[in-house]
Amino acid sequence: MPSLPEARTIRLEFSPVMRAGDSQIVELNLTADGEAADTSLYEEYRVIAEARLELPFANVRPADIVSTALGQGGAATFYWEVTPREQGVSRGTAWLYLRLIPKAGGPAGETRGAVSAQSVAIRSRSVLGRTGSQARAMGVVGSLVGLWLGFPFLRTRRALR
Numbered sequence: 278m279p280s281l282p283e284a285r286t287i288r289l290e291f292s293p294v295m296r297a298g299d300s301q302i303v304e305l306n307l308t309a310d311g312e313a314a315d316t317s318l319y320e321e322y323r324v325i326a327e328a329r330l331e332l333p334f335a336n337v338r339p340a341d342i343v344s345t346a347l348g349q350g351g352a353a354t355f356y357w358e359v360t361p362r363e364q365g366v367s368r369g370t371a372w373l374y375l376r377l378i379p380k381a382g383g384p385a386g387e388t389r390g391a392v393s394a395q396s397v398a399i400r401s402r403s404v405l406g407r408t409g410s411q412a413r414a415m416g417v418v419g420s421l422v423g424l425w426l427g428f429p430f431l432r433t434r435r436a437l438r
Contacts (some may be wrong), residue, residue, distance in 0.1 A: 284310040299405040300360040307353040322377040332369035361401035420427040
């Protein structure tokens with residue numbers, strides 16, 4: 278498989294810790310570092326960047342391979358929404374592939390190869406065994422009860438002045 282003529286940087290961004298029941302965005306970036314000296318690859322092939330996120334114990338959207346065309350010096354960014362199904366550590370892999378499709382008159386045969394496989398580990402925690410939304414609801418209810426119990430003391434304090 279031919280390689281890209283310019284140097285590229287792959288960056289994977291995600292939060293390693295989150296609340297159980299919440300979701301987060303995982304982002305994978307492929308960017309060019311400088312200019313390419315030889316541009317014949319882009320003249321002979323359509324270059325497509327493809328990515329997939331595998332997390333067995335989490336819901337991942339989109340679940341399938343996502344792809345985008347990659348031009349000379351261009352960048353590709355992929356996003357996934359991840360929601361762990363249970364508390365604990367979800368381990369998986371973020372895959373990045375390059376697919377080269379020959380243009381008319383170019384060499385025959387489509388090629389596809391893995392460029393990067395990066396490890397992903399996301400720990401989901403709970404508050405007293407509750408999900409993030411349940412813990413926030415408990416906090417709102419606790420605040421309302423605290424206000425309701427506190428108002429009689431405020432009235433008594435004002436009356437003493």
